Amino acid sequence: MEFRLLGSIEAHAGETPIDVGHARQRGVLAALLVDAGEVVRADQLVERVWGARPPQRAQSTLYSYLSRLRRALTTGSGQPLLRRRSGGYLLAIDRLAVDLHLFRHLCAQARSASDDDAASAMLGEALGLWRGTAFADLDTPYFNLQRDATDQERLAAELDRCDIRLRLGHHGELLAELLTRAEAYPLDERATGQFMLALFRSGRVADALAHYRLTRRRLSEELGSDPSMALQQLHERIIAGDPVLNAAGAPAPRARLLVEAPRQLPAPPAVFVGRAWEMAELDRVADTGDVLGIAVIGGTGGIGKTSLALHWAHRNIDRFPAGQLYVDLRGFDPAGNPVPASVALHGFLEALGVAPTEIPADLPSRTALYRSLVAGRRMLVLLDNANSTAQVEPLLPGSPDCMVLVTGRRQFAGLVTAFGARPLALDALPRSEGQELLVHHLGWHRAAREPEAAAALVAHCAGLPLATSIVAARARIQSGLPLAVLAEELGDRSARLDALDADDLNADLRAVFSSSYQALDPDLARMFGLLGDAPGPDISLSAVAELTGQSAARTRVALRRLTAAYLLQEHVAGRYRMHDLVHLYAAERCAHDQPAAVVGSARQRLASFYTGIALAADRLLSPQRTAITMDPARARPSGAPTDAAAAMAWFEAEHRCLLALHREVVEHGRHAEAWQLAWSLDTFQWRRGYLHERVAMLQAAIAATETLANRAALALNHRLLGRAYVPLGQHARALHHLRQATAGYEEAGDADGQAQTQLNLALAWEHVGDYRQALTHAAANLRIRAALGNPAREAEALNALGWYHARVQDYEEAARYCHRALALCREQGYREGEAYTSDSLGYIAYHSGRPAPALRHYLDALRLRRELGDTYEEADTLVHLGDVYRAVGRTADALSAWREALALYEEQHRARQAASVLDKLVEVRAGRVHEETA
Template identity: 50%
Template sequence: MTAEHMPGGHAARTVESVVRNELSGRVAGHVVQAGVIHGDVHTGDLYVHPRRERVVPRQLVLPPRLFTGRTQHLAALTHDVAEQDDAGATVAIAVIGGPGGVGKTALALHWAHRNIDRFPDGQLHVDLRGFAPSGEAMSPEVAVRGFLDALGVEPAAIPPGLDAQAALYRSLVAGKRMLVVLDNVRGSEQVEPLLPGSPTCTVLVTSRRRLTGLVTRHGARPLDLGVLTEAEARELFTRHVGAARVATEPHAVAELLGWCAGLPIAISVVAARAARHATFPLAVPAEELREESERLDALDGGELTASLRAVLSWSYRALDREQADIFGLLGLAPGPDISLLAAAALAALSRPRAHAVLQVLEDASLIQQHVPGRYRMHDLIRLYATEQADDDQSRDDRDTALRRLADFYLHTAFAADRLLEPHRPLMEIDPPLVPVVPGGLPHWMPDRAAALAWLDTEHPCLLATHRLAVTRGWHRMVWQLAWTLTAYHGRRGHLQDDLAVLRAGLLSAHRLEDTTALLWAHQFLGAAYALVDRHADAFDHLGQALDLAQDAHDVTGQIHTHHAFTWLWEVQEDDQRALEHATSALRLCRGLDQPVWEADMLNSVGWFSARLGHHEQARTDCQAALALSRRHHYPQGEAYALDSLGYLAHHTGDHRKAEDYYQQSLALYRNLGDAYDEAIILDHLGETQAVLGHHDQARHNWQQALELYRTQHRAAEADRTQSRLDEHGDREHRNAEIPAGGA
């Protein structure tokens, strides 16, 4: 068809404005039938080219057959679209983000097909191959030309240049209720030319990266997609292999799903393999996944899109060398997550540089910042990262990075320990074995509360680092990290963790042939065994510690070992032997200029004197311990002495005074974060309040003590407190049944 020449006076018009006229059926007074304007806006030469009959594009690919769960995400998409419809100002854009294999495309397509009636004017879909195996993403020019073709534009009528093509595309969808699905996007710039300009349209974007540009510039709603819940994962697996088979082997199913950790691609690959061998027991694929070194092989479905390793490789190849190396090191790092400062130590980067790299990895959905400043990986992504570190970095580089991280944890834990227990014997820890970034070691903490908070947060990572040190044979690290954690473990009641690190610390002290380390390892381990009622082991280790201290004329070691013996004899209910050790410790202490230690030993002598009925002597010693602790700003010793004075007042009939002492002691223990002793004081306080007739308060405090005992796995104390609660409840019930005035 011959083009109709248009007057040159219209050169100021843009292609988009002219096309709007065409869409209304008139251009410069001429009626246009089924034509598209094309021309050079700079010269004013505009042409009308024929367009095919109006088509309604239906480009959505098939929805996932076994889509499962995601109820909240589906509802969030519907809500956002409806909200945007109500606002009516701009196009509704939702960005579905998450790592490879988490089901972003599946969610977008499932929602699109469920809501297809919302878009009677058509649905456009394009895979932009942002993370394609070839590494070559689709250009916006290719994508928009595909959309124009789907909208019925003849090739000859497509203007040159991306800007003009995008303008034509926006004009053609203007005012129409259409859905545009932009799948597998690499970056915001790739999709911006593909965004409609009409508020009647809805856009779903999927990407492994956080497309901040779409959010900030175009008001897109981010929707981060995590792993499936346990129930959703089981449902997806069941739909693949059948309910009967799942019911037959519940333990194998639980193990399989545990290794997949909620990642849809992993579940689907495992389920497909199980379905392919329908006569095999599910224990077979479970065994394949059990071996960590072969787990990613077991999650290979034989095709690029059905191989977890292949899917993750597409994201990995998009990283530069520095980002890729740090990604690999993060896979090696011990613990369930890592802080920004620890990651900086691991990578030998400044904090700002480390933050920038972690931001890239987070934007690529390879790591997740699950709380501010802390990052974690999905277990299977971690396995892949570890593989890349093994392949791409030398063993020396990997070991050096891990040692930097371990030194960061050790030195920061030591600094935290000095804030918690500034008066306990000082251990000289080794300087960092490898250089670290200036100012990065240790992490600075202003006070005791900050130290306790850091230890609470990092405790799983510290335990994992200790296990790493054991595995690597870093014996001084093993022993020194065990030392630094004992005070914290005692305060929080982590008794089994304390035993684990101290047992390993003792073995390392033997390998080091370090007499001082052996002395303290035996002493700490003996005290730890005493607290978990393993009395024979406690006597053995404390006896060895005392022998070593006496042979070495180590007065400090003797004092603290005698003190530990007092706890052990107390639980053996031999208060006289306990008093003898406390008296020996006090005598040795008075030869040193250590007033805080002297306060502890005075309190121990007073406590056991009170238990033996020597009340006046006990009161004198405990009050002296209280005064000494207050004079030297030693709140732990103050709390100990107040507990002893409360016990003394309770057992001499002054219950109101006992209650006051216990309340003061409780406040101090809570301020110190000492949950272990807090439980004991709550127990004592409940006893006194019960005698005073404050039954509700007594029950409340016993209940709190019971919860702490259970949390700390102190079974004997928990059983005793539960019995006390039951007995007290029964007594109150019986008293309530007796009529006023007596029987």
């Protein structure tokens, strides 16, 4: 398939156009194509397609458009290209199948090509992709911004191609095009210079000079500025009849500047991708005008700070006709010490023409002379790999005509505060740009031969450009080595940093990280290592305090310092994470530098903290559960949530960390924590539909309780695992574990456990359609519950018995039990039971032919489930609600409810239920079409 954004929004399968719907639906497709191959969140799609004024049911409408696009965009084998992913939607296509991304790819190749003919051809091919105005017919702030940006990219490509064609001597055939562009962009000095040069070479010197005077007047009247130094020099050389300008192959005008200007920039990076936002920010800094423009490019080692600075500097060299100064300050150089400011100034003064014997000896005098020499000159000063504000400050010019780029592994708050520097913190490249970087290094053909291995290499490098470059270098040096071998080597996390060592200080990721680590004081180094050892993808402030045994205040300061050193990122307020490769290095340093006793104590503190809060939070979510025996120290840990909503939010934020902790405690044989964690997560995982994670944890919990010889806990975990197997359709396994639980509870004389197991057995038989057997177990549950004196559990039992009476169509008896259950739930404040019972009563009323009360009960159940955060049961309630809406003729409301249910089912990977809802949606749509046709 091919997709087109550079004009009207289109999709084609070969030569056949694909119907992608009306304008708004095409907008959804365009919003996905801009980030093809990346996950786009639903809220982002709504903002892109509707802007600040979405319709009332924007989410439902969006799901409808996505559903249609999913059906329209399928492979030859029928696989949909539009896929639901955690957090959003993914259009799984090759980015180069989209004309916008192909245009950018061709432009990047052309700009790195050494052959002018080839570069011109590639730019011509890129410009040939345009069919009109980009994102035609789409009018929202997002698409208008995209359109403006792509228009600028198109103009830049046109200008680049004209530069090349002027070098090739094609000035005559370019005159008409250059005249049109100069009139369209009267203040663009690059377009002006190209037109002047073509006129001069065509013998029209008077016209070239007249066009210069016109441009100078326009610049003065509209911008209050004079032409750039480059344009002024071209004007002077035309007046002088400079014969060099007449030569075919002479560079375009913006390349020739003053001979005496220093040119200290190192070569630009051979390969550079992405960073479009950062490049635009640097452009804005360069345009600050009457103040000294300073940009601070920060980030962890290997993130591409120097590459960005050099790439931008070379792309914008004409902005600085008086020259460019550069120094590597070696602030984090694994092979040496930071360069003193006085030494850096000595080099700058020599480059500015000061004889060595005339350079002052002291730092203040050198700084004063340096600032005097650069005053009034439009220069770029690139201070690479800086260590501190104190090192940088003496190197800052005093003139607003200059611009300063600083790179380093600090945040340089002093430069931001005192000099208004603009901070640019680099993050890892997104996967699509990481893929593009690898392909640029390896060549398209080699990457295409092993696409899966190439994708694995990109994933293992985790968006770190240096890591990608090291891997690509190894692949190029060992040209016969399959990429799959490299991918397998990097797939071993314990050896990944070894695989990213090319036996060269400039190509050794461990050495790069080491220079940052060595700059930390001992306490900070200890925290860094312990954070590397901590389980999970991120960590909260309070958890770090427990891990390190420090107060929250001291912990906050230390975290701020690690963040300032770009070894840590506060990705959301109060939560911190490391880049994956930095995390591996931190864990390595922890194992090497920290005593085993220190690490063991930290692990125990963190595990106790997580387990204690999890147990307390679960009590808030499900207070009617029979509590398990807790360590007194965990009864009310510091920082525990205080209500059910906070408990649900805590589980949501910490879920992946708790899963990682559970794997760790299982691996290290900490059996009590293993089963207690599984128990404490059970309610949350059920409500959120994390069914497979729930089963995995409970399987490990059974092994742990068997090891502990804790018969009561073993029976409990058999019951929980049996219940967890039920919604996964694994009936035999469910019955096996529930029978094991029954035997254990009977042996222990645990009536409460026996009752709950009877309820779970009823659920198991319900899922295979044997409602009579389910009714028998529900009745046994109520008999036991009635004697135990637990009103909440008795209400639960009453509802279950009523529900199963309803399933055997005994609606009168069902209603009697469920109304008793509802009254008891409300009396006890048992909201979860009230939600289940309201749902049961909705079912009973609907199947008894009473839609009005059915609607009321289902709406009550939906409200309660949303308050509880029970998205798993919410999906089912939405389906039932849609059925009632349809029965009473409220088709639009039915469709809305079903679409919401479908989104939840897809998010929870409940394929069977999702297919059932899709059938309902298709059926209603077909009925509507039939009615309209009739």
